[in-house]
Amino acid sequence: AQSVTQLDSHVSVSEGTPVLLRCNYSSSYSPSLFWYVQHPNKGLQLLLKYTSAATLVKGINGFEAEFKKSETSFHLTKPSAHMSDAAEYFCVVSDHGKTSYDKVIFGPGTSLSVIP
Amino acid sequence: ETGVTQTPRHLVMGMTNKKSLKCEQHLGHNAMYWYKQSAKKPLELMFVYSLEERVENNSVPSRFSPECPNSSHLFLHLHTLQPEDSALYLCASSQHDRAEQYFGPGTRLTVT
Numbered sequence: 001a002q003s004v005t006q007l008d009s010h011v012s013v014s015e016g017t018p019v020l021l022r023c024n025y026s027s028s029y030s031p032s033l034f035w036y037v038q039h040p041n042k043g044l045q046l047l048l049k050y051t052s053a054a055t056l057v058k059g060i061n062g063f064e065a066e067f068k069k070s071e072t073s074f075h076l077t078k079p080s081a082h083m084s085d086a087a088e089y090f091c092v093v094s095d096h097g098k099t100s101y102d103k104v105i106f107g108p109g110t111s112l113s114v115i116p
Numbered sequence: 117e118t119g120v121t122q123t124p125r126h127l128v129m130g131m132t133n134k135k136s137l138k139c140e141q142h143l144g145h146n147a148m149y150w151y152k153q154s155a156k157k158p159l160e161l162m163f164v165y166s167l168e169e170r171v172e173n174n175s176v177p178s179r180f181s182p183e184c185p186n187s188s189h190l191f192l193h194l195h196t197l198q199p200e201d202s203a204l205y206l207c208a209s210s211q212h213d214r215a216e217q218y219f220g221p222g223t224r225l226t227v228t
Contacts, residue, residue, distance in 0.1 A: 032215045043120070043206055043219035090159070094215035103172075104215050106159040 002027050004093050004107035012113040019063075019078040021110045023091030026072060033074040034092040034104075035065055044090065050074065061085070086114045119143045120220035122207050128226045131197060137223050139190040139207030147212040148190040150182060153204040153222070165190065166212040197227045 007022040025031060032051045036044040048059025055067040061084075065076045074091060091107040120141045129135050141148065150162040164172035165184040179201075181193040190207055204224050208217040 034216060036219075041221075041224070043122075043221045044208075044217075046216055046218070049216055092215075104217065108158045 002031070002093050002095055002103075002105045004091050004105050006089075006091050006107040006110045008110050009108065010111045010113070012115060013081045014115045015083055016080050019076070019081045019085065019112065021076040021089050021091075021112065023065075023074045023076065023107060024072050025074060025091070025093040027093055027095055029095045032094045033065075033067060034094070035059065035063070035074075035076050036090045036092060036106075038088045038090065038109075040087070047076070047089075081112075081114045083114050083116065086112055088112075119218050120207060120209055122205075122220035122223050124223060125221065126224045126226075128228060129194070129197065130228055131199075133197075134193070134195040136194065137192040137205055137207075137225075139192075139220055141188055141190075141207075141209035141218070141220075143209060143218060145209040145211055145218070146187045147210045148184060148187075149208040149210075149217065150190065150192050151206040151208065153206055154202075159206075163192075194225075197225075199227050201225065202227045 003026045005024045034049045035047040037047050038044045047063050048057045050057045050067045058064045063078050065074050067074055088109045088111050090109050092104050094104040123138045147166040149164050152160045152162055161174050162176045163182040179196050183191040204222045206222045207220040210217045
C-alpha cells in the first residue's frame with residue numbers, strides 16, 4: 001500500500017537561506033511523486049513532479065526535488081528562501097494502473113515560515 | 117488559476133439548510149475529485165468521478181451527495197450538515213490516466 005510521510009510538520013527559515021522539506025514514501029509499484037504548495041485561502045498548486053524520467057526534478061519558483069529510490073525519499077529544496085514561499089507544502093505519491101484513474105495519496109503537509 | 121473554478125468561495129449555512137457547491141474545469145480533463153480539508157488534518161478524498169462515472173466514495177456520510185452531469189462540471193449537494201463539516205472543500209481535475217491534479221481555490225464552508 002502507498003503511504004507518504006512528511007517528517008516535519010513545521011519548518012522555519014530566514015529569508016535568503018536554503019529550504020529543505022523532507023518527504024519519504026512507500027509504494028508497491030514504481031511511483032509518481034509530486035509536490036504541491038498551498039498559500040493561505042488558496043487551492044493547491046503543482047510545484048513539480050517525478051514520473052520515472054530524470055531523478056532531479058526542477059519546478060516552479062526555483063524549487064527542485066531529487067528522487068532517491070534507495071532512501072525512498074523525495075525531498076524538496078530551494079537554495080534561497082523568499083518571503084512569498086511561506087505556505088503549506090504537500091508531498092504526494094501515486095501508483096499507476098491499479099484503477100481507472102491514478103489514485104494519489106497526500107502527505108499531512110509541512111508549514112513553511114520565512115523570517116525576514 | 118482559472119483552469120478550475122469553484123463557487124461560492126465562502127458559504128455559511130445552518131444545519132437544516134440545503135445548499136450546493138459547484139466546480140467547473142476548463143482543462144479538457146475527464147476525472148474530477150472532491151476533497152475535504154480540515155484544520156490540523158490531512159487532505160481527505162471524498163469522491164472521484166472518472167469518465168463521468170463515480171469510481172470512489174470514501175465512506176462519506178449521505179448528507180453529502182455528489183453529481184457529475186458532464187466531464188466539465190461537478191457538484192456537491194449538502195443537506196442537514198453538522199458543525200464538524202465546516203472545512204475547506206476543494207475540487208480538482210485530471211486526465212483519468214494521469215496522477216497530476218489541478219485544484220480549484222476551494223469553498224470555505226461554515227456550518228452554524
